[in-house]
Amino acid sequence: xxxxxxxxxxxxxxxxxxxxxxxxxxxxxxxxxHADHARPGHRRYLATDIAxxxxxxxxxxxxxxxxxxxEERRIGGATVSFHPAGHIPGSAQVRVExxxxxxxxxxxxxxxxxxxxxxxxxxxxxxxxxxxxxxxPVFTWPSETDAAREINAWWAANAAAGRFSLLGAYSLGKAxxxxxxxxxxxAPILTHGAVENTNDILRAQGFDLPRTxxxxxxxxxxxxxxxMVIAPPGALGSEWARRFRPASTGFASGxxxxxxxxxxxxxxxxxxxxxxxxxxxxxxxxxxxxxxxIYATHGYTDIFARWLRSEGYNAEALKTEFTGEALDAxxxx
Amino acid sequence: MxxxxxxxxxxxxxxxxxAKVAALAAYFEAAPEADRLWTIALFSGRRPRRAITxxxxxVWAAERAGIPLWLFEESYPIVGDLAETIALVLxxxxxxxxxxxxxxxxxxxxxxxxxxxxxxxxxxxxxxQMDAAERLVFNKLLTGGFRVGISRKLMTRALGLATGQDEAxxxxxxxxxxxxxxxxxxxxxxxxxxxxxxxxxxxxxxxYGIEEGPATLGAPENWRAEWKWDGIxxxxxxxxxxxxxxxxxxxxxxDRFPEFAHAADFLPGGTVLDGEIVAWxxxxxxxxxxxxxxIGRKSVPKTLLKSAPVILLxxxxxxxxGEDLRALPFAERRARMDALMGALPKDAPIRPSPLIGFDExxxxxxxxxxxxxxxxxxxxxKSAASPYHAGRKKGDWWKWKLDPLTIDAVMIxxxxxxxxxxxxxxxxTFAVWNGNYLVPFAKAYSGLTDAEFRQITAWxxxxxxxxxxxxxxVKPEHVFExxxxxxxxxxxxxxxxxxxxxxxxxxxxDKPLQEAAxxxxxxxxxxxxx
Numbered sequence: 001x002x003x004x005x006x007x008x009x010x011x012x013x014x015x016x017x018x019x020x021x022x023x024x025x026x027x028x029x030x031x032x033x034h035a036d037h038a039r040p041g042h043r044r045y046l047a048t049d050i051a052x053x054x055x056x057x058x059x060x061x062x063x064x065x066x067x068x069x070x071e072e073r074r075i076g077g078a079t080v081s082f083h084p085a086g087h088i089p090g091s092a093q094v095r096v097e098x099x100x101x102x103x104x105x106x107x108x109x110x111x112x113x114x115x116x117x118x119x120x121x122x123x124x125x126x127x128x129x130x131x132x133x134x135x136x137p138v139f140t141w142p143s144e145t146d147a148a149r150e151i152n153a154w155w156a157a158n159a160a161a162g163r164f165s166l167l168g169a170y171s172l173g174k175a176x177x178x179x180x181x182x183x184x185x186x187a188p189i190l191t192h193g194a195v196e197n198t199n200d201i202l203r204a205q206g207f208d209l210p211r212t213x214x215x216x217x218x219x220x221x222x223x224x225x226x227x228m229v230i231a232p233p234g235a236l237g238s239e240w241a242r243r244f245r246p247a248s249t250g251f252a253s254g255x256x257x258x259x260x261x262x263x264x265x266x267x268x269x270x271x272x273x274x275x276x277x278x279x280x281x282x283x284x285x286x287x288x289x290x291x292x293x294i295y296a297t298h299g300y301t302d303i304f305a306r307w308l309r310s311e312g313y314n315a316e317a318l319k320t321e322f323t324g325e326a327l328d329a330x331x332x333x
Numbered sequence: 334m335x336x337x338x339x340x341x342x343x344x345x346x347x348x349x350x351x352a353k354v355a356a357l358a359a360y361f362e363a364a365p366e367a368d369r370l371w372t373i374a375l376f377s378g379r380r381p382r383r384a385i386t387x388x389x390x391x392v393w394a395a396e397r398a399g400i401p402l403w404l405f406e407e408s409y410p411i412v413g414d415l416a417e418t419i420a421l422v423l424x425x426x427x428x429x430x431x432x433x434x435x436x437x438x439x440x441x442x443x444x445x446x447x448x449x450x451x452x453x454x455x456x457x458x459x460x461x462q463m464d465a466a467e468r469l470v471f472n473k474l475l476t477g478g479f480r481v482g483i484s485r486k487l488m489t490r491a492l493g494l495a496t497g498q499d500e501a502x503x504x505x506x507x508x509x510x511x512x513x514x515x516x517x518x519x520x521x522x523x524x525x526x527x528x529x530x531x532x533x534x535x536x537x538x539x540x541y542g543i544e545e546g547p548a549t550l551g552a553p554e555n556w557r558a559e560w561k562w563d564g565i566x567x568x569x570x571x572x573x574x575x576x577x578x579x580x581x582x583x584x585x586x587x588d589r590f591p592e593f594a595h596a597a598d599f600l601p602g603g604t605v606l607d608g609e610i611v612a613w614x615x616x617x618x619x620x621x622x623x624x625x626x627x628i629g630r631k632s633v634p635k636t637l638l639k640s641a642p643v644i645l646l647x648x649x650x651x652x653x654x655g656e657d658l659r660a661l662p663f664a665e666r667r668a669r670m671d672a673l674m675g676a677l678p679k680d681a682p683i684r685p686s687p688l689i690g691f692d693e694x695x696x697x698x699x700x701x702x703x704x705x706x707x708x709x710x711x712x713x714x715k716s717a718a719s720p721y722h723a724g725r726k727k728g729d730w731w732k733w734k735l736d737p738l739t740i741d742a743v744m745i746x747x748x749x750x751x752x753x754x755x756x757x758x759x760x761x762t763f764a765v766w767n768g769n770y771l772v773p774f775a776k777a778y779s780g781l782t783d784a785e786f787r788q789i790t791a792w793x794x795x796x797x798x799x800x801x802x803x804x805x806x807v808k809p810e811h812v813f814e815x816x817x818x819x820x821x822x823x824x825x826x827x828x829x830x831x832x833x834x835x836x837x838x839x840x841x842x843d844k845p846l847q848e849a850a851x852x853x854x855x856x857x858x859x860x861x862x863x
Contacts, residue, residue, distance in 0.1 A: 136404075136411060137398060137400050137404060137421075138411075138412055138418060138422055139421075181588045248347075257421065258412055258413075258417070258421075258756070259345065260412065260413045260414065260751070260754065260755030261754065263482075264783070265751070265755045266348055268347050269346055300407075300411070303404070306403075307401075307404055308402075
C-alpha cells in the first residue's frame with residue numbers, strides 16, 4: 001500500500017512520512033493549518049508556502065519546509081505534490097506516487113470557489129482518501145451570492161434598528177470568508193483578537209480583506225453603531241460579547257443547514273456558509289479523481305462509504321481523529 | 334402560505350420572546366381570517382387529519398431526490414425531524430405558487446380518499462412549487478406537530494395584542510374541542526357562543542416546584558396544604574344536564590371515565606371542579622401503574638372498571654351555579670367546595686382531597702415525609718388568599734415534592750435525540766448488574782447539561798460496539814445516578830420493574846463500573862416502594 005493507516009495517522013512507508021498525523025512523528029506533511037490537522041510536536045513539517053505563515057503563528061518555532069502548489073518533491077521512494085483544496089487559503093490535497101501507483105489525501109476541501117482560497121483542482125488517482133464532514137444528501141449549500149445577500153440583509157436590518165450584528169465564525173478561514181461576503185458600506189466591521197491575528201497574517205501575505213477594527217479594551221462600542229462584530233463561536237455567549245448591546249446573534253457554518261443544530265446554538269440566525277464540500281460537491285469531486293478505491297474519513301463515514309459502494313466504488317470508512325467543521329466542540333474548526 | 338411561512342421563519346429565527354409575540358401579533362392583524370383561525374388551531378395542537386402516511390412521504394421524497402430509501406432513512410435521525418429532512422433533500426422547485434395557508438390545507442384534505450397515485454402526484458406537484466422554507470411548513474402540515482417555540486400562552490398574548498381583547502378571556506375562549514371546521518374566527522374570538530361555552534373548561538392554574546422548602550413563604554397560617562396526588566389532573570364540568578371531563582392537556586376524556594356518567598345527576602348545574610383523577614381501592618389511591626392501564630383506552634372493559642375504578646379527588650371549585658369563582662380567595666372557594674361535597678351521595682366518585690392541618694413548617698415537613706405511604710408525591714401549598722390563576726404563575730401555588738428515589742446505573746445503549754437535540758446522543762438505556770450481566774431497566778433522556786450531552790456524544794462516537802438501526806450499544810463504562818418518582822412490577826420488562834419519570838440526576842464520574850447497583854437492589858426498592 002502506498003499509504004497505510006496507523007495510530008499516528010496516515011503513513012507512507014516508501015517515504016517514511018505521515019500526513020496530518022495526530023501524534024508526534026519525525027516528518028509530517030500538513031494539508032492546512034486547522035488545529036485538528038496541524039498539530040504540535042512533529043520534528044519536521046512540510047506545507048504549502050501559503051499555509052506556512054498561519055502555521056508558524058499557531059505552532060510557534062517549528063521546522064517548517066514549504067512547497068508550492070503543483071511542485072513535485074521526492075521523499076525517499078515517494079514523489080509528493082500539493083494541490084489546491086479550496087478549503088481555506090493555502091489548503092492542499094496531498095498526492096503521493098510510489099512506483100506508478102497514485103494516492104491522494106484530500107484533507108478538508110470545498111469544490112466551489114470563494115474570494116480567498118485557491119480553487120479546488122481534481123487530481124487523478126487510484127485511491128482517494130476523502131473527508132466527508134457533510135456527506136449526507138441533506139447538505140446542499142446556497143450559492144456564494146445568496147449567502148452574501150442573506151447575511152447583508154440581516155446586518156442592514158440590525159444596523160437600521162440600532163443593533164449590533166454578532167457573528168460567530170472560526171478565526172482561520174471562515175471569518176475571512178464571511179468578511180469577503182460583507183457589504184462594507186453598511187457599517188464598520190469589528191473583530192475579536194483571535195480573528196484579527198489571522199487577518200494580520202493573511203494581509204501581510206497579500207490577501208485583500210476589508211477594513212476591520214480590532215476590539216480592544218478601550219474601543220467604545222457606541223462609537224460604531226450597527227457594526228458587524230466577527231468573533232470565534234466560543235466568544236459569542238461570553239463576557240467579551242456583552243459589551244455589544246443590543247445585538248442580534250448569528251453563526252456561519254454548514255451545520256446551520258439543520259434547524260435543530262441552529263436552535264441548540266441559541267443564536268438568532270444561522271447562515272449556511274461552509275468551507276467543506278456539500279453532498280453534490282463530494283460526489284462530483286470523487287468522480288473527477290477517477291479513483292476506484294475510496295476511503296472516507298471524518299464525517300458520516302459509514303453512511304457515505306455505503307453510498308459510494310452502491311455507486312460502484314470500493315469504499316470503506318476510516319476511523320480518524322479529524323473533526324472537520326466540528327458540530328459541538330466549541331473551539332474546533 | 335408565504336405569509337405563514339414568513340411568520341414561521343420569524344419565530345424560528347429569534348430566541349427573544351418579545352420578538353416572537355410581535356411577529357405573531359402582526360400576523361394576526363394582517364392575515365385573512367381563515368388563515369388566522371388555522372394558525373390558532375395549529376399553534377394550539379389542532380392539526381388537520383393526516384392525509385398521507387409518513388412511510389409514503391419518505392418513499393416519494395427519496396425518489397424525487399434521486400437517493401436510495403436507506404440513505405434517506407439514515408439521514409432522518411441525524412436531522413431529527415421528518416418534515417425538515419424531506420425539505421432538505423428535495424431538488425430546487427421548478428415554479429412558484431400563490432396559494433394561501435387555508436388553500437393548501439384544503440388541497441391536502443381533498444386528497445383524503447383519493448387513489449395513491451393521485452395523492453403522490455399531488456404531493457410531488459406541491460413540493461415542486463415551494464422553496465425549502467415553504468416545504469418545511471407544508472411537510473409539517475402533512476406530518477402534524479407544529480412545535481415552534483410558541484407556547485399557547487404566547488399565542489394568546491399575541492392574539493390579545495392584535496385584537497385588543499383581555500388575555501385571560503381569550504385563553505378561556507380557546508379552550509375546548511373546537512376545530513377550524515366547527516367554528517369561524519369571528520365565532521371563536523369575537524362572538525358570544527353559548528353552545529361552545531357549555532363544555533368549555535377553564536385554563537388550569539399551575540404550580541411551580543419549591544426546591545428549598547417553604548421557609549421563605551412566610552406565616553404558615555396564610556397557607557393551605559394538600560397531598561400532591563400522582564394521577565391525572567382534570568376538570569369535571571356539569572352544565573345544562575350534561576357532563577364533561579377534561580385533562581390538563583385539554584383532551585376531552587368524558588368517555589374514558591364512565592364513572593362520572595352520573596355526575597350531572599348529583600352535581601348542581603353550572604359546577605366546575607378541579608382535582609386529580611386517581612384509581613381508587615375504596616380507601617386510598619392505587620399506584621399510578623393501575624391508572625396507567627386506563628389511560629389511552631377510548632373504551633374501558635368491565636374487568637378494568639372493577640379492578641381499577643377511578644374517582645376525582647377534588648381540590649378546587651371554579652364555578653358554582655354558573656358563576657365563575659376564580660377571582661375569590663382559595664380559602665373561600667375551598668369552603669364552598671366542601672359544602673358542595675357534603676351534599677354528595679356517599680357512593681359518588683368524587684371526594685374532597687383532604688386539607689392537611691399544620692401549625693409550623695417543620696410539622697408539615699414531617700407529614701410530607703410520609704407522602705409515599707399515602708401514595709402521594711409530596712404536598713401542595715396554596716396561598717389562602719390566592720385567586721385561581723390562568724396558567725403558571727409564580728408565588729401563590731407551590732408543589733413540594735418528595736425527593737425522588739435514586740439508583741446508580743450503567744449506560745449501555747445510546748440514541749440520538751430529535752429537534753434541538755438532533756445529532757446529539759441524548760436518549761440512553763441504563764442497566765444494573767445481575768451477576769456478571771447488565772440487565773436494562775430504564776430509559777432516560779433528561780437531566781444533563783448541554784455541555785455534558787456534548788461530552789457524552791463525543792464519547793459515544795468513539796465507544797460504539799454495535800449498531801442496531803439508530804441505537805448504539807456502547808462500552809459499559811459510565812455510571813449515572815438515575816432519579817425516579819415510583820417503581821412498579823412489570824412483566825413486560827426484562828428487569829421485572831417499570832420506573833416512573835426516570836431521568837439522569839448526576840453523572841457519577843467518581844463511581845467505578847462495578848459499584849453500580851444490582852438487580853437485587855432494584856427489587857428491594859420495588860418491595861419497599863412499589
